[in-house]
Amino acid sequence: MARFNLIGTASIPGKGSELRLLQRNDEFSIKIAGSTGELMNSRLHGSEDALATLACERIAGIAAPRVLIGGLGMGFTLAAALKSLGEDAEVTVAELVPEVEEWNHGPLGAASGYPLKDPRARVHIGDVGELLRQQPGAWDAILLDVDNGPEGLTRRENDWIYSTAGVLAAQAALRPDGVLAYWSASLDPSFTERLRKTGLTVDPVTVRAHRPGKGARHVIWLAW
Numbered sequence: 001m002a003r004f005n006l007i008g009t010a011s012i013p014g015k016g017s018e019l020r021l022l023q024r025n026d027e028f029s030i031k032i033a034g035s036t037g038e039l040m041n042s043r044l045h046g047s048e049d050a051l052a053t054l055a056c057e058r059i060a061g062i063a064a065p066r067v068l069i070g071g072l073g074m075g076f077t078l079a080a081a082l083k084s085l086g087e088d089a090e091v092t093v094a095e096l097v098p099e100v101e102e103w104n105h106g107p108l109g110a111a112s113g114y115p116l117k118d119p120r121a122r123v124h125i126g127d128v129g130e131l132l133r134q135q136p137g138a139w140d141a142i143l144l145d146v147d148n149g150p151e152g153l154t155r156r157e158n159d160w161i162y163s164t165a166g167v168l169a170a171q172a173a174l175r176p177d178g179v180l181a182y183w184s185a186s187l188d189p190s191f192t193e194r195l196r197k198t199g200l201t202v203d204p205v206t207v208r209a210h211r212p213g214k215g216a217r218h219v220i221w222l223a224w
Contacts (some may be wrong), residue, residue: 069092
């Protein structure tokens, strides 16, 4: 079997550690330097696809929808959102690490079909929390795939997204009848309760990492 080759590195702001992009034939992997586990693999994106499709189903029929995605990753959530939405949609992706955008314009972009080339897509380099705080009532759907979910791995600052203050900011950033969607590697009952305490209706959905019936079980919280 072919070996993975390192094709890119990037510093994680505020963390002092490094993201590493690796390629083996048409397969890509993103890891944290010094860690044996993967953050992402281009062959395991079923739950990232589901994050977008489940949320976009709830805003079907809205004219000129505006969607915010927290975290570009390998581009699969963005690609699935664009596939689910009409030509009048606008999808903004907030990505903290500039090199991740560059990777998606380069060889990595082939894995998800180069969704950044779609004219409906925008990229904001910076913390998604900035957009949540600065643009109240701006979004029909907010999809948050930041770090590893409520129990983050890469950056302590990501914890704010999943705090009560972060949930309230996301809720305030929605338009009427908007929906929040949070991705997580595993179920966290305390986060479910936190969402409910802010007055949201919550539906935790279990999805598979690879495709229906295959791969690890991940969780998507839909809240409205």
